[in-house]
Amino acid sequence: MGRRRTTNHGLPPGLHMKGERYYHVTTTTPRKWTPLGRNRARALLEWARIEGTEPDPNVRTFDVIAQRYEREVMPTKAPRTQKDNLIELDRLRAVFGRMLIEAIKPHHVRGYLDKRGQTAKARANREKALLSHVFNKAREWGYTDAPNPCQGVKGFTEAGRDRYVTDDEFKAVRDQADPTVRDAMDLALLTGQRPADVLKILRTDIRDGALFIAQNKTGAKRAIEIVGELADVLKRITSRPRVRQSAYLIQDDDGKPLSLLALRGRFDKARKAAGVSFQFRDIRAKTASDTGDLGHSQRLLGHKNREMTEHYVRERIGQRVKPLR
Numbered sequence: 001m002g003r004r005r006t007t008n009h010g011l012p013p014g015l016h017m018k019g020e021r022y023y024h025v026t027t028t029t030p031r032k033w034t035p036l037g038r039n040r041a042r043a044l045l046e047w048a049r050i051e052g053t054e055p056d057p058n059v060r061t062f063d064v065i066a067q068r069y070e071r072e073v074m075p076t077k078a079p080r081t082q083k084d085n086l087i088e089l090d091r092l093r094a095v096f097g098r099m100l101i102e103a104i105k106p107h108h109v110r111g112y113l114d115k116r117g118q119t120a121k122a123r124a125n126r127e128k129a130l131l132s133h134v135f136n137k138a139r140e141w142g143y144t145d146a147p148n149p150c151q152g153v154k155g156f157t158e159a160g161r162d163r164y165v166t167d168d169e170f171k172a173v174r175d176q177a178d179p180t181v182r183d184a185m186d187l188a189l190l191t192g193q194r195p196a197d198v199l200k201i202l203r204t205d206i207r208d209g210a211l212f213i214a215q216n217k218t219g220a221k222r223a224i225e226i227v228g229e230l231a232d233v234l235k236r237i238t239s240r241p242r243v244r245q246s247a248y249l250i251q252d253d254d255g256k257p258l259s260l261l262a263l264r265g266r267f268d269k270a271r272k273a274a275g276v277s278f279q280f281r282d283i284r285a286k287t288a289s290d291t292g293d294l295g296h297s298q299r300l301l302g303h304k305n306r307e308m309t310e311h312y313v314r315e316r317i318g319q320r321v322k323p324l325r
Contacts, residue, residue, distance in 0.1 A: 015047045024050050039063065039097070062104065063097040065138045073137060078216045080196060088127045089134075091116075096131070101138045102146040104131075109153045121156035128155055165278045165286040173278075177270035180258060183237050184250050185267075185283060190230045191222075192287035192300040195280050199258055201249045206234060220302035289313045 015036075016023050022043035024034040034050065036043035044059055045067050066089055074082050095112055096104055109128060116124035132150035139145065174185050188198045196216050205212045210223040211230070226234060237249050244255030252258050267280050288297040288309060298309040 012044075012047065012051075014051060015043065022047075042067065060101050060138075060143045061097065062099050062101055062134070063093055065101055065141070065143055066093055066097070066134055068141070069134050069137055073133075078219075080216060084126070085130060088123075088130045091127055092131055092134075101135065102144040104135070104149045106149045106151075106153050109149050113153065113155065117156055122158055125155040125158065128153070161279075161282065161285070163278050163282045163285070164289060165282050169274075169276045169278060170283070170286065172274040173267070173271045173276050176273040178266060179240075180250060180252065181263065181266045181270055183233070184258070184263060185280075186229075186233045187249070188280070188283040189287055190233060191224055192284055192297070193222075194284060195263060196260060199248070199250050199260065199263060202247050203238065203249060204247070206238070215302050218302060218304075222300070222302060224300070285313075 011017065014025055014027070016025050016033075020038050022036040022038070022040065024036055024047050026032045036046045040059075042063060045064060070086070070089065074085055077085065096108070099108075109131065112131075113124050113128055116127065128150055132148055135144075135148045135150065139148070170185070170189070174182055177185065184195075184198055187193070187201065188195065191198070191211065191213065193213055194215065194217065197213055200216070201211070201213065206226065210225055211234070213222045213224065214220070215222070224230065234249075242251070242255060246255040246257060248257040250258045250263075252262065263280065271277065284301065288301055291297045291300065294306060294309050294313065297303075297313065298306055301309065303309045
């Protein structure tokens, strides 16, 4: 039987504290000390992982719940959303981490928004939305029955993008772009897909006379008929001689898939040379606006309802109306 503790009586067996740091300590010799950091809640979670047990259910800090959210909820989200959530969660932890979940009140949320909004209003809104979801999960998991503190706390008004890309602007940037960016621009225009979905298209996605795409954001699946200009673009891309072939349609000079960061850098260079200011993501809106058929646009872009497509188009080219006479 191990020796009785003389200090830190609230810690479970195998969790010790030296100075300001927590350690997991094995019972076998030689004893192994594994550092777990200074944060008590995180140390308890890591101790539970090592010991293969559950952390103390009485530990109800935001940090503990955020860790569970990260383990159980985040993996169900799209990769890009997971990446954004991890950054947002770290910011929330820095402020609310040590607070008991039920101690977070609306005035705390308001204060967080006001301070964060001084430099990043849109990000502040996203972080508030994540805080709200984490809190709702805490209620579901039984950590608290307190009302959600985000309820009734108004976020910042965001102006949606209303940029319409004309044919001349598109051509001007395309003319300045390298072949890889031209490929990406053409595919984005003809398919109406988001940048990340364009970059992940594989050669094997071309089959049975269609281009098969599963959207990252919504999971919507599309089989776009390979006809007209799209057929010409795909033939151009797949028949182009490469030093090294990649499984991806959009690839860099080494045959590796082009990353979003690399696409942005190359596209920025082309639009700067062309003297045009639109963003790559605006090409999707151009596709929606240029079909001339809202039903076609809705199906192509993967919107759940027609109203979403109507809003998407109207914000950029205006609502079409008849003159007085």
